[in-house]
Amino acid sequence: MEMTLDREQIKGFARKAAILLAGLFFILALYNLALQRMALTPEDGRTLIEIARSEMEGRPYSGGLSPRLFKMSPVFVSVYRDGRRVACVGYTKALFPLYESVTHLARGLGHEGEGDYQIVITVFSGYEPLNRTEGVPEGRGILVRREGFEGVVLPFTFQEQNLTDEEALLLAAQKAGFDNYTWEDFQAYTFEAQVFREE
Structure with missing residues (x-):
């Protein structure tokens, strides 16, 4: 069984991937900010x-x-x-x-x-x-x-x-x-x- 995607489905996947990547970068930025504020022990x-x-x-x-x-x-x-x-x-x-x-x-x-x-x-x-x-x-x-x-x-x-x-x-x-x-x-x-x- 062959699966085909139309242009709208591909655009939908691309939007979801972009949102996931933006969320990942935001989490990494918050993590880096938290690290910068941590005093060393x-x-x-x-x-x-x-x-x-x-x-x-x-x-x-x-x-x-x-x-x-x-x-x-x-x-x-x-x-x-x-x-x-x-x-x-x-x-x-x-x-x-x-x-x-x-x-x-x-x-x-x-x-x-x-x-x-x-x-x-x-x-x-x-x-x-x-x-x-x-x-x-x-x-x-x-x-x-x-x-x-x-x-x-x-x-x-x-x-x-x-x-x-x-x-x-x-x-x-x-x-x-x-x-x-x-x-x-x-x-x-x-x-x-x-x-x-x-x-």
């Missing part, structure tokens, strides 16, 4: 550190991933030796799922993974323009931009280097490659961060 931080350590030591990560590690966030990976930061790389934009970003960044730090070291993962959220009259709120980091270049000062750098707001902004400008500018010459933002230190 200490366990998530330990997982990110283990991912970084595995990558730096040249072995595959074999543990599980919580749904929160699939969210896209800017992230930095820092390496400390004897209490001093010896390397720090990161993404200031949300380019990949969090676990994947940490994998890429740690791969670039592989040469740092020899000997005794500590890993610190910093996950950014909430960029806000800097209110220059109020200064940098305590516990926030700084991002400056100019002509496509960026410089970052992580929140804990303020304490590590005993920086004032102006010193931190000038340091961020230097990291962006600009030495002979005042910080007023830049677009400046502050950001919140969750910081996870290897124990």
Whole structure:
């Protein structure tokens, strides 16, 4: 028995398929929005550190991933030796799922993974323009931009280097490659961060 469909039946199926796809995309968008609002847990931080350590030591990560590690966030990976930061790389934009970003960044730090070291993962959220009259709120980091270049000062750098707001902004400008500018010459933002230190 041969089944044939007329043009109206085909159009009806196409409309239903389009509605189903639109619904699926809407559900995925809601899921992604929910992920973005979820704070990472200490366990998530330990997982990110283990991912970084595995990558730096040249072995595959074999543990599980919580749904929160699939969210896209800017992230930095820092390496400390004897209490001093010896390397720090990161993404200031949300380019990949969090676990994947940490994998890429740690791969670039592989040469740092020899000997005794500590890993610190910093996950950014909430960029806000800097209110220059109020200064940098305590516990926030700084991002400056100019002509496509960026410089970052992580929140804990303020304490590590005993920086004032102006010193931190000038340091961020230097990291962006600009030495002979005042910080007023830049677009400046502050950001919140969750910081996870290897124990």
